[in-house]
Amino acid sequence: MVHAPPARRARPLNAPPAWLKPAVHALAAMPLIWLIIGWVDLLWLNPASLSLSAEPVAYTHNGLGLMALRTLVAALAVTPVYKLTGWAPIMSLRRMLGLWAFAYAALHLGFYLLMELDFSLVQLWKDAMKRNxxxxxxxxxLALLPLALTSTRSAIRRLGGRNWQRLHRLAYLAGIAAVIxxxxxxxxxxxxxWVYLGLLMALFALRFMPNRKRASRASRQPA
Amino acid sequence: MPYHSRPDWQLPEREATPVEIYASRRTFVASLATAGLLPSAAIASTDPAKLTPLKARRTIATSEEPTALSAVASYNNFYEFGLGKDDPARNAHSLKPSPWTLKVGGLVKKPLTIDVDQWIAKAPLEERILRLRCVEGWSMVIPWVGFPMSALIKAVEPLGSAKYVRFTTLADSGQMPGIRFPALDWPYREGLRMDEAMNPLTTLAVGLYGRRLPNQNGAPLRLVVPWKYGFKSIKSIVAVDFVERQPLTSWNQSQPSEYGFFSNVNPDVDHPRWSQATERRIGEFRRRKTLPFNGYGEQVASLYKGMDLQKFF
Structure with missing residues (x-):
């Protein structure tokens, strides 16, 4: 069987459909907007509001954490989905989903520091040492932090593609740590x-699928 | 001549109504509803405003502000109806708390089969405003309606060999969708030592905020043990048994290192995964200090004299 090289069928990586990024940004931002509206409602408009449940602090905390995990899993799903479908524009979502994951994780941690620890980093350290x-x-x-810091094009250039890629495998560590x-x-x-753990494992397994480009090159070689 | 007066809510075994008649009674009530004859107050609902009002005399009060009814009836742990806090309020409409039979037995002289509706209609009800502290680190102040557990214990006359009381929740997957999922080993079971069960604070609640219990709060009958973590206050009870040995209780069985049999509120004994030193009162944003025995030390600390509470947590 002869495969046409997929690179020729797919649109170039740098030209995804114009609606794609705004749509995914909107989707990722929706829970955050919901939380902000809920807090404005609770603090200034209706103190008896139950839109964030009877325990808005726990609701916010859990919501931010869950969104961090969901966007991280989504970011990790981008490459496997591309490999399975060959739909190159999806690759343009990887960085933004990863950054959304970092943003939600940072808000999750920040909210914890604000509500539970009065911004005491000493207390945070004690907490972390005491509780798994x-x-x-x-x-x-901490696994997501260097990834967010090296998410720019110039950072990729400075590190070199290989090193950058190696560093960014930390995303899996972050995912596993978040699920634990x-x-x-x-x-x-x-x-x-456990559903999230299963998803992460499945995505990790898909990493070992042959690279599309190389596989197609190999298939063109005469048997 | 010894004379044991029968409490007026006690239903003799011979009068316990057979199931078929219960079922037809429900059909009868449904026919009333279609005919528009049913009064607006209901015996079963997840909406507290629709429930039958109860007359009660206030016997235990506190200076603290009770938690809003909307929060009490919407933020619940009742895993038989789902794991989320809002699941019970959403799913517990399928629970049928009337008619309801409570069986009280085990090591007693006079086992009882109680029709809970009749009991509620006749028993002298008390309003008791008590703090509830969840093991997860949040708390509420709830105006319960009910009666002291000791009244029930005295009525069944436990034998000398009865050292503990075991409580069992209904486990009916038809009424409780969460039962299909093994979050815990169903039916949910709890237990108290006899002296704990006899303590005047230990309450059998049949209502809150002056009306019958909403389904999600454990209708029609639940335990309230205000100095212990909330999971000890078992909901929708179908059986109370007097036993000789410490009974196996659901949370203790699922994770003995985290949930002890006693589970007294204790700021000095952390849950292995989180601190118990503070709590968030529902309706407030900042945490407040958790008090030993949830602030009821004066009434209950003597029950545990000489016990190492770090060991018997």
Whole structure:
């Protein structure tokens, strides 16, 4: 069987459809906007509002954490989806989804520092040393931090493609740490965090799929 | 001559209504509803405003502001109806708390089968405003309606060998969608030592905020043990048994290192995964200090004299 090289069918990487990025930005921002509207409502308009549940602090905290995990899983799904479908424009979403994951993780941590620790980093350190649940959460955040800092084109140039790629495998570490953080958080046996672990494992397995470009080059060689 | 007066809510075994008649009674009520004859107050609902009002005499009060009814009826842990805090209010409409039979037995002289509706209609009800502290680190102040657990204990006359009381929640997957999922080993079970159960603070609640219990709060009958973490206050009870040995309780069974049998509120004994030193009162944004025995030390600390509370957490 002869495959046409996919690179020729796909649109160039730098020209995704104009609607794609704004649509995904809007989707990723929606839960944050909902939280902001909820807090404005609660603090200034209607103190009895239940739009963020009866425990708005826990609701916000859980919401931000869950969105960090969801956007991170989405970012990690980009390359495997491209490999499976060959739809190149999706690659333009990887960086922005990763940055959304970092943004939600930073808000999650910031909200924790504000509401539980009065911004005491000493307390945070003590917390992390005492409780595995906090330790894994911090590990996840610290794994995302260098990725966010090296997300620019110039950073990729400075590091060199190979090194940059190696560094950015930390995203998997962040994902695993975040899921363990989630599993350690819930009471009793709950399926939800395990679903995320399953998704991460599946995405990791897909990494070992042959690279499309190389596979197609190989298929053109005579048998 | 010893004379044991039968409390007026006690239903003799011979009068316990067979299931078929219960079922037809429900059909009868439904026919009333279609005919527009049903009064607006309901015995079962997830909407607290629709529930039957109860007359009660206030016996325990506090200077603290009670938590808003809307929060009490919308923020619940009742895993039989789902794991999310808002799941019980959304899903518990399928619970049928009337008619409801409570069986009280085990090591007692006079086992009882109680029709809970009749009991609620006849029992002298008290309003007791009590703090509830969840093991997860949040708390509420709730005006319960009910009666002291000790009244029930005295009525069944436990044998000398009865050292503990075991409580069991309904486990009916038809009424409780969460049962299909093994979050815990169903049915949900809880237990108290006899002296804990006899303590005047230990309450059997049948209502809150002056009306019958909303389904999501454990209708029609639940336990309230205000100095212990909330999960000890078992909901929708179908059986109370007096036993000789410490009973196996659901959370203790699922994770013994995290949830002890006693589970007294104790700021000095952390949950292995989070601190118990502070709590967030629902309706407030900042955390406040958690008090030993949830502030009821004066009434209950003597129950645990000489016990190492770090060990028996």
């Amino acid at each position: 649940f906090i330790l894994f959460g911090m590990l996840g955040f 953080h989630f599993i350690l958080r819930v009471k009793g046996f709950q399926v939800e965090p």
